[in-house]
Amino acid sequence: MNTFKRKLLNWSSFPSLVLIIALSVINSFLIPHFFSMSYISSFLTSYTPLIIVAMAQTFVLLGRGIDLSVGGIISLVNVIVVTLFGQGWSFPSAIAVGILAGIIIGVLNGIVIGFLRVTPLLATLATTSVAAGAALWIMPFPGGSVPIEYVMWYQSNVIGFLPTPLLFIIISILIWFIWKATPAGLQLYSMGRDIQKTYVSGVPVVWIQFYTYVSSGFISAIAAIALTGNTGAGDPLVGNTYTLFAVAAAVIGSVSLMGGSGDIFGAIFGAVFLGLAFSLIYAIQIPSTYQDLTSGVIVLLGIIGASLMKKRKRTFSFKPSHIKPIGGNQP
Amino acid sequence: MSMEMNIEKSAPKPSSTKMIRNKLKPYIPSLSIIVLLLILGQILSPGFASLGNIGTIVSISTVLAIAAIAQTLIIISGNEGIDLSIGAVMSMGALLGAVLSKGMNTEIWYTVLILIGIGIIIGLINGIAIQFINIPPLVMTLGMTSVVNGFALAYTKGLPSGGAPEILVKLGIGHLGPIRWMLILGIVLIIALELVLRKTRYGKTLYLVGSNRMAAIISGISVNKTVLLTYVIASVAGTLGGLVLLGYVGSAQLEMGKDYALLSIAAVVIGGTSLTGGQGTYLGSALGSVVLVLLTSVLVAVGMPPGVRVLLQGLILLLILLIYSREPKLRQ
Numbered sequence: 001m002n003t004f005k006r007k008l009l010n011w012s013s014f015p016s017l018v019l020i021i022a023l024s025v026i027n028s029f030l031i032p033h034f035f036s037m038s039y040i041s042s043f044l045t046s047y048t049p050l051i052i053v054a055m056a057q058t059f060v061l062l063g064r065g066i067d068l069s070v071g072g073i074i075s076l077v078n079v080i081v082v083t084l085f086g087q088g089w090s091f092p093s094a095i096a097v098g099i100l101a102g103i104i105i106g107v108l109n110g111i112v113i114g115f116l117r118v119t120p121l122l123a124t125l126a127t128t129s130v131a132a133g134a135a136l137w138i139m140p141f142p143g144g145s146v147p148i149e150y151v152m153w154y155q156s157n158v159i160g161f162l163p164t165p166l167l168f169i170i171i172s173i174l175i176w177f178i179w180k181a182t183p184a185g186l187q188l189y190s191m192g193r194d195i196q197k198t199y200v201s202g203v204p205v206v207w208i209q210f211y212t213y214v215s216s217g218f219i220s221a222i223a224a225i226a227l228t229g230n231t232g233a234g235d236p237l238v239g240n241t242y243t244l245f246a247v248a249a250a251v252i253g254s255v256s257l258m259g260g261s262g263d264i265f266g267a268i269f270g271a272v273f274l275g276l277a278f279s280l281i282y283a284i285q286i287p288s289t290y291q292d293l294t295s296g297v298i299v300l301l302g303i304i305g306a307s308l309m310k311k312r313k314r315t316f317s318f319k320p321s322h323i324k325p326i327g328g329n330q331p
Numbered sequence: 332m333s334m335e336m337n338i339e340k341s342a343p344k345p346s347s348t349k350m351i352r353n354k355l356k357p358y359i360p361s362l363s364i365i366v367l368l369l370i371l372g373q374i375l376s377p378g379f380a381s382l383g384n385i386g387t388i389v390s391i392s393t394v395l396a397i398a399a400i401a402q403t404l405i406i407i408s409g410n411e412g413i414d415l416s417i418g419a420v421m422s423m424g425a426l427l428g429a430v431l432s433k434g435m436n437t438e439i440w441y442t443v444l445i446l447i448g449i450g451i452i453i454g455l456i457n458g459i460a461i462q463f464i465n466i467p468p469l470v471m472t473l474g475m476t477s478v479v480n481g482f483a484l485a486y487t488k489g490l491p492s493g494g495a496p497e498i499l500v501k502l503g504i505g506h507l508g509p510i511r512w513m514l515i516l517g518i519v520l521i522i523a524l525e526l527v528l529r530k531t532r533y534g535k536t537l538y539l540v541g542s543n544r545m546a547a548i549i550s551g552i553s554v555n556k557t558v559l560l561t562y563v564i565a566s567v568a569g570t571l572g573g574l575v576l577l578g579y580v581g582s583a584q585l586e587m588g589k590d591y592a593l594l595s596i597a598a599v600v601i602g603g604t605s606l607t608g609g610q611g612t613y614l615g616s617a618l619g620s621v622v623l624v625l626l627t628s629v630l631v632a633v634g635m636p637p638g639v640r641v642l643l644q645g646l647i648l649l650l651i652l653l654i655y656s657r658e659p660k661l662r663q
Contacts (some may be wrong), residue, residue, distance in 0.1 A: 045541070066469065117658040119606060121413065121469055122596065126652060129593060129645025139637030199661045244473050257467050289488045293481030299645060301475040306467045 064259025106217020409608025424573020542609025
């Protein structure tokens with residue numbers, strides 16, 4: 001029991017778990033029926049895309065990369081699925097093509113960053129433009145629809161009591177466990193900490209990088225499918241905000257932006273925390289024109305808070321990871 | 332003629348022409364692409380290279396070049412510096428400019444002062460979070476984007492009011508004799524920024540801070556002060572750039588400057604500024620701005636829908652990145 005307690009306290013995702021519990025207590029006072037099954041199920045319906053896209057971002061962040069194109073991918077997959085269905089395709093095949101599109105953007109990211117060695121930040125900024133432009137090209141204005149059965153299924157329960165969105169989350173978590181089951185899982189962490197040394201020890205770092213971006217593209221596409229079940233329509237700009245939210249959720253969940261530390265559960269907790277914070281904004285009825293500002297400030301404070309906590313921890317550790325040069329403190 | 336004289340004069344020192352050639356060398360790709368695009372535009376859509384259209388292109392380039400001030404300085408400052416918030420800050424500058432000035436010339440100084448103040452605040456928040464809390468610039472400025480957009484929405488209640496004061500409109504689309512004010516503004520900015528970067532203490536410090544922070548700290552340079560100042564200058568350039576944008580367009584809309592974040596980064600990359608920091612010129616970024624605006628104009632002239640334009644911009648940026656900024660192989 002004692003070792004379990006110590007393990008829990010040292011778990012990188014533990015602080016975000018505490019944040020969730022704290023915010024849940026606050027929410028339970030302000031939101032009626034907060035702990036009811038129907039509220040939890042509607043919460044998952046709205047915030048599953050965010051939870052999943054945070055996981056997608058985590059793969060890339062662990063390898064010391066970043067994927068700014070997740071928002072663009074979500075928009076692209078959303079409009080492809082809706083447009084193809086509108087043109088008479090069967091819904092499953094429309095979904096298949098949508099997911100394929102997400103994977104293709106991921107492959108493009110992986111090639112440009114892994115094999116052609118362009119900085120992740122700029123490469124994914126460019127592919128964001130590619131994905132978002134393609135989305136805008138396919139569907140210049142919001143519209144279209146998906147089968148009502150799909151929306152009903154997404155917003156209901158499977159096996160009686162489990163909300164369907166959980167299914168999407170579980171699929172994404174499975175991809176994480178596939179990584180962990182292969183050497184690639186450990187190699188990913190190692191690469192995030194020190195790519196040079198990892199390369200020298202014979203790890204195919206280029207391929208690992210490639211797979212992280214492909215995973216990110218694939219999981220972002222799953223997020224888009226979930227989102228489509230929630231909105232039931234197509235919108236070429238629907239993914240825009242998700243890029244920031246995904247990075248913020250991962251950071252709040254103690255996934256290091258410097259690579260090599262954190263895990264997917266931290267990202268899930270971070271996303272749930274943001275979801276709770278956003279539902280609080282709606283619950284206390286802040287005027288709609290102020291909601292963007294409030295959610296922006298919450299996200300930013302979350303990032304700053306998480307970074308401050310990490311900095312504090314570093315100061316108290318015995319190993320000085322950051323040695324100041326001689327004379328550095330002189331006026 | 333004067334060029335020849337120069338060469339003759341420096342005949343004993345053959346390195347002089349070489350020096351001029353070396354100094355011009357980084358700009359030759361941009362300059363030749365500009366000429367090529369002008370010819371291509373003229374072929375695809377006659378009248379493209381007319382004086383009127385070139386004037387328009389120069390004006391929009393100046394707006395982009397203002398965004399590129401922020402991006403160039405921040406990228407030179409190193410530490411993976413980048414400003415994704417510049418588009419949002421410019422949008423907000425334009426919106427607040429219209430609302431605060433109520434479209435009247437008399438209110439312009441008051442508006443400028445307030446916008447400078449807001450720019451300083453945004454820059455300080457960005458700089459402090461990046462420099463003291465170690466938040467990567469990318470993440471911090473991405474977060475700032477959503478706060479600034481949210482603020483603009485909340486302040487205007489989603490309904491931008493007011494318009495551009497006459498003096499701004501004059502700057503945006505007016506002429507001084509045959510020359511557009513925007514061209515003059517662009518040239519003044521290039522000269523001013525180049526002087527600041529090359530001749531002032533701040534400029535020299537910036538390059539050192541960007542190329543080697545440890546060395547800068549050891550040699551007693553206040554890195555924190557330089558970085559903070561850089562982010563403040565960037566945000567002030569953003570808010571004031573918003574005013575210029577307002578003058579050019581004539582009215583303000585929400586998120587009207589959104590595209591400038593990506594485009595300004597592309598302009599800096601085309602301009603040859605190294606993304607690892609510590610080197611680069613503003614003239615390069617300004618020429619890069621002209622290249623990108625020309626390219627967009629050509630795409631518009633041949634009737635590409637907006638979505639395709641964004642897509643092509645992305646592909647072109649990818650191409651530019653592949654040419655200019657690949658990282659060294661791990662094997663080395």
